[in-house]
Amino acid sequence: xxxxxxxxxxxxxxxVRDRWSGTPPLPDGGELLLDLLAxxxxxxxxxxxxxxxxxxxxxxxGVGDVEAMVAWCARQGIPVRxxxxxxxxxxxxxxxxxxxxxxxxxxxxxxxxxxxxxVEAGVTLRQxxxxxxxRGLRLASGPTGYLRLSxxxxxxxxxxxxxPAAGSIGDSVSELELVTATGQRVRCGRTERPELFREVLGGxxxxxxxxxxxxxxxxxxxxxxxxxxxxxxxxxxxxxxEDVRTLIAEGRTDEVxxxxxxxxxxxxxxxxxxxxxxxxxxxxxVLGGxxGAVSAEHDADYLAHVTAVDPLYDQALEAGWDAVHKPWTDxxxxxxxxxxxxxxxxxxxxxxxxxxMAYGLWFPHRRDRFGTSLRLPEGGELVWLWDLLLxxxxxxxxxxxxxxxLRQCGRFADLAVSMGGTVYPIGAxxxxxxxxxxxSEDPAPEDPAPExxxxxxxxxxxxxxxRG
Numbered sequence: 001x002x003x004x005x006x007x008x009x010x011x012x013x014x015x016v017r018d019r020w021s022g023t024p025p026l027p028d029g030g031e032l033l034l035d036l037l038a039x040x041x042x043x044x045x046x047x048x049x050x051x052x053x054x055x056x057x058x059x060x061x062g063v064g065d066v067e068a069m070v071a072w073c074a075r076q077g078i079p080v081r082x083x084x085x086x087x088x089x090x091x092x093x094x095x096x097x098x099x100x101x102x103x104x105x106x107x108x109x110x111x112x113x114x115x116x117x118x119v120e121a122g123v124t125l126r127q128x129x130x131x132x133x134x135r136g137l138r139l140a141s142g143p144t145g146y147l148r149l150s151x152x153x154x155x156x157x158x159x160x161x162x163x164p165a166a167g168s169i170g171d172s173v174s175e176l177e178l179v180t181a182t183g184q185r186v187r188c189g190r191t192e193r194p195e196l197f198r199e200v201l202g203g204x205x206x207x208x209x210x211x212x213x214x215x216x217x218x219x220x221x222x223x224x225x226x227x228x229x230x231x232x233x234x235x236x237x238x239x240x241x242e243d244v245r246t247l248i249a250e251g252r253t254d255e256v257x258x259x260x261x262x263x264x265x266x267x268x269x270x271x272x273x274x275x276x277x278x279x280x281x282x283x284x285x286v287l288g289g290x291x292g293a294v295s296a297e298h299d300a301d302y303l304a305h306v307t308a309v310d311p312l313y314d315q316a317l318e319a320g321w322d323a324v325h326k327p328w329t330d331x332x333x334x335x336x337x338x339x340x341x342x343x344x345x346x347x348x349x350x351x352x353x354x355x356x357m358a359y360g361l362w363f364p365h366r367r368d369r370f371g372t373s374l375r376l377p378e379g380g381e382l383v384w385l386w387d388l389l390l391x392x393x394x395x396x397x398x399x400x401x402x403x404x405x406l407r408q409c410g411r412f413a414d415l416a417v418s419m420g421g422t423v424y425p426i427g428a429x430x431x432x433x434x435x436x437x438x439x440s441e442d443p444a445p446e447d448p449a450p451e452x453x454x455x456x457x458x459x460x461x462x463x464x465x466x467r468g
Contacts, residue, residue: 019078020032020034020055020056023069024071024072026064026068027065027068028062028064029065030062030105031061032057032058032069033056033057033058033059034055038057039053039055039056040053041057042054042057042083042100044091045086045087045088045089045091045093046087046089046326047088047090047325047327048323048324048325048326049091049325049326050091050094050428051091051094052091052095052096054095054096054100055078055099057099057100057101058100058101059105060101060102060103060106062106063177063179066101066209066211068183069099069101070101070180070181070182070183070208073099074181078099079095079098080099080181080209081094081099081100081101081205082101082156082209082210083103084103084121084122084149084153085148087146087148087149088153088157088426089326089327089427089428090425090427090428092204092425093153103150103152103153104122105122106120106121106122106123106211106212107120107122107123107127108120109123109127109128109131112134112137113135114137114217116175116215116216116217117131117132117137117214117217118213118215119151119214119215120151120212121150121151121152121155121211121213122150122151123151124148124149124150124151125147125149125150125151125154126307128215129303129307130303133220133303136220137217137218137220138218138219138221138306139161139172140166140172140215140217140218141161141163141167141169141170141171141216142162142163142255143161143169144160144161145161145162145257145309145361146309146313147306147309147310148310152210152213154169155169155170155173155176155202155210156204156205157425158201158202158372158374158424160363161363162257162271162363163254163255164248164256164366164382165248165365165366165369166365166369167366167369167370167371167372168370169215170201170202170374171369171371171372172215172216173201173213173215174189174190174215174216175187175189175192175213175214176189176197176200176201176212176213176214177211177212177213178196178200178208178209178210178211179211188200189214198371198373199373200373201373202373203372203373204425220302221277221302222276222277222302223276223277223280223301224255224276224301224302224305225273225274225276225297225298226255226272226297226299226305227271227272227273227283227287227294227297228270228272228295228296229243229287229293229294230267230268230269230293230295231267231268231291232266232267233267233268233346236268237268238339239291240258240268240292241338241339241342243270243290243291244256244362244364245335245364247272247290248366248382249381252274252285253274254273254275255272255274256272257271257361257362258271258361258362259359259360259361259362260360261354261359262351262355262356262359265349265354265360269295270292272286272287273305274286275302283297316357321391321393324392324393325391325392325402326389326390326391327402327406327408328389328390328409329386329387329390329413329427330385330386330426331412331416331421331424332376332377332384332386332422333377333383333384333419334377334379334384334419334420335379335382335383335384336379336380336420337420338382338384338386340419341386341415341416342362342386344415345386345388345412348408348411353390353404354390355390355391355393355395356393358388358390358393359389360388360389361385361386361387361389362385363384363385363387364382364383365382365383365384365385366381366382367381370383374424375422375423377420377421378420379420385424387427388412406428
């Protein structure tokens with residue numbers, strides 16, 4: 001079905017309709033939306049920085065609709081982007097005049113068991129975690145902190161949890177189903193087309209649209225005990241990093257991450273969590289010799305623990321957080337230069353630029369556990385993901401502030417790359433930083449239309465006016 005109406009719901013003819021004439025029938029009963037309201041809803045993302053209105057939005061009734069429209073767009077030279085929960089902030093899933101595929105329509109959980117959890121790409125990690133927990137299981141990789149993200153979107157960028165020994169979320173996937181740039185549906189996995197499989201995970205959609213996946217699971221713990229330790233960023237950054245290295249090298253705990261936020265941006269908070277079923281972990285064995293001051297301790301069942309971040313985001317969204325600018329910076333640093341980078345970044349970060357909703361994160365991971373196509377720094381036993389998730393909440397001049405922060409994003413990226421780091425392209429770097437994003441690779445013989453890649457950089461256009 002094709003729908004073409006104007007902003008008042010009145011059918012009309014225009015150039016957009018003309019370009020999309022002759023589209024194929026949708027075998028699974030989906031809908032192709034050409035009306036201005038639908039296209040405007042898909043013209044930006046969570047960052048509210050990049051604006052690019054698509055020519056049409058596909059709400060598929062099934063994978064057959066995705067195959068049909070991607071094949072047609074390839075023949076017409078029309079770019080395609082697949083979008084899930086729209087959580088990127090730099091326009092990565094946008095394309096002016098192209099086709100957006102609303103992957104949220106593909107939301108079936110096909111099977112749950114010890115051999116894995118099979119889901120369509122529009123299923124959220126929250127749904128995956130809850131379905132696994134009901135069977136006494138958890139994701140082998142661990143989930144991201146915020147769970148209302150689509151499986152397809154997370155796997156396209158790689159996905160990072162707070163389990164240092166897990167690699168990326170893509171490293172705990174056994175099988176994928178993909179619609180290539182020519183509209184061909186193919187399967188790949190660890191033993192079937194393994195090279196394609198590796199390229200798709202963390203590959204930013206260059207090889208096509210992920211439409212389903214089988215995620216690895218392991219038995220879930222009954223409970224989680226966690227601690228928060230505080231460190232002064234001015235005097236204890238190196239001590240904190242050394243403590244993290246010790247924790248990971250000795251395998252003292254399951255989860256390790258660092259956060260900093262208002263009201264005290266200059267205090268790093270080391271978050272640790274250990275899983276258990278019967279006897280709780282010995283705090284002295286986990287915390288012994290660490291230099292931070294314990295500021296909090298908690299104990300909860302596993303599901304409550306891994307879903308704790310979602311309500312914070314939900315409250316923010318209810319308060320209008322989805323409409324503010326979000327110039328997020330996401331960088332991988334090698335272990336050898338991480339301290340120097342973290343200290344340098346903190347010297348230029350101004351407290352007044354960090355809103356009450358913003359925060360920074362560190363995720364240390366063992367370098368040898370990654371196997372996808374993520375571009376990671378070379379060398380060292382650890383690799384660190386450094387995130388600075390700023391937003392314009394409460395900023396008196398949000399457009400001016402945004403320009404300043406985008407330039408700062410570029411400087412952070414330049415500094416990281418000069419220190420051997422790489423850009424994790426889920427954020428909103430300015431044009432200077434975007435040159436560090438991975439360039440599109442040459443197409444494989446079966447994928448002769450790379451311009452239809454489904455997760456390109458997207459155009460960096462002037463920021464839209466702040467909403468509200």
